[in-house]
Amino acid sequence: MIILEFKAYGNKKQYKGIDEAIRTVKFVRNSCLRLWMDSKGLTKYDLNKYCKTLAKNFPFANDLNSTARQAAAERAWSSIARFYDNCKKKVPGKKGFPKFQKHCRSVEYKQSGWKLSPDKKSITFSDKKGIGKLKLKGTWDLWRFDKKQIKRVRIVRRADGYYVEFCVSVDINEQLEPADATIGLDVGLKYFYTDSRGDSEPNPRFYRTGEKRLKFYQRRVSRKKKGSANRKKAINRLGRTHLRISRQREEHAKRLARCVIRSNDLVAYEDLRVKNLVKNHCLAKSINDAGWYQFRKWLEHFGKKFGRVTVAVNPSYTSQNCSQCGEEVKKSLSTRTHICKCGCQLDRDHNAAINILKRALGTAGHVGTWILDPFACGDLASTLLGSDQVEQAESMKQESPRL
Structure with missing residues (x-):
């Protein structure tokens, strides 16, 4: 679909x-x-x-x-x-x-x-x-x-x-040659993600970049008289700015997910509950700006399309445990380097990505959290097709024609 x-x-x-x-x-x-x-x-x-x-x-x-x-x-x-x-x-x-x-x-x-x-x-x-x-x-x-x-x-x-x-209603599956590679991904705020090979992707922070412009248009809305035509125009301009930022975030997650899936036979990532994470008001804006939810959905979508394995693992203690000896090394969020008694010294996110990959290879995990036959953006589709019109579809844009 x-x-x-x-x-x-x-x-x-x-x-x-x-x-x-x-x-x-x-x-x-x-x-x-x-x-x-x-x-x-x-x-x-x-x-x-x-x-x-x-x-x-x-x-x-x-x-x-x-x-x-x-x-x-x-x-x-x-x-x-x-x-x-x-x-x-x-x-x-x-x-x-x-x-x-x-x-x-x-x-x-x-x-x-x-x-x-x-x-x-x-x-x-x-x-x-x-x-x-x-x-x-x-x-x-x-x-x-x-x-x-x-x-x-x-x-x-x-x-x-x-x-x-x-x-x-059309079959979207494509067959690719085996990549002979596996990868674990640890998403974060400093970097968008760090993989088990030590490579990291910068966090674009689209909302933070456009926040100054958003505040400017928000002030213009608040200065207009309620119910006036000028206020409607100001609201529309503010809405278009928000829409541009959301599209940037979605396209970024989509392109990264496609690249990761095509390059690896197995992709492991954390089974994060973003809805619970944003309850931390100190980090809520940065977490929502990162777009982890969109990234995970596109990973599973392209995994299904290209026949790759995507595994969501339990994120518990992936940052605390040593990836070399398995010993627990307690550290706060401000501690960015993992140092263990066994001599292992890695970046905190790199260590977590290795643990995520090991956990995915050692356990079954669970594959395919979302049903990926959604209607596009805007309001949610009323129902999933072929589901006897009971199940709610997720909202997700399809691939752009350039891909």
Whole structure:
């Protein structure tokens, strides 16, 4: 499954139609959630049936394509199913009780309600929202795929415009020659990662670099009158700056992961829980700026694509234990050099990377934490295709055409 993304071009009337469709999706999703809260024992099929009731009672809901309404109901059910799963698994802390959506940025169609032009350079939406024909601009070749392979079409609103995404059912596996190499990776804040061979990749710190510019645009937003057109323009400019930084971070993680996977038969890395790490408010900004989560997802994606082995190991004591004799050498975060009685003297991260690789080779670990058939950026896809519409898909951009 791959995601092909195109920039969409239209006029102001069409953009208003897209915004109206997105608002309707939010209304349907929140209405389904309210029905579930008020009634007991509802299933996903009951929510789908409720979409027809909403269409009869509200003309603006009837103007939206029926499959788009069903996709909105599936978004509500995915949040409900996730809450049930967390309760069954007895996840510590909050279980993620479903909440009403305040901001929605996308509308999703299934295999009806849209039609591609013969040259595949434009798409026409046939519902009554007034979206009509949108021009598509991108580097992907849609003509290679049959319409039956396109399972879902999505319109996403971002700070820099509107995008159309196609979820295409196609095999992405590629076979590579064996590299005869294994590697362990230890991610950090000083360096993006240090491998078991002693090589390190610098941390680009995209957010820290652009933070001065972000503060400038944030001040401009705060000085504008609330509700004014100038404030909306300032908010849009701030949003485009944030979007640029997030794209830089994602592209950096993607390119590094692809290079690492293609060069090694086995890649070992720490099974970190970033959600818990960012609870340290002293390091939260730097951890989020590093993008370890994106890097790990792309490692597993390319590992599946190229047939490489990716292993996530328990990170406990990988920095404290000596990679040569196994003796525990306690050190604080400020101690950057590992010195052991056995004579081993290495950089702290290099020592940890060797321990990670040894642990991966000595134990099974676990492979493939995430399901890697996601829809693209923006809001999460309503469901994973082929999962009986229960499981929530992760949000991840697909490879750029340059790769």
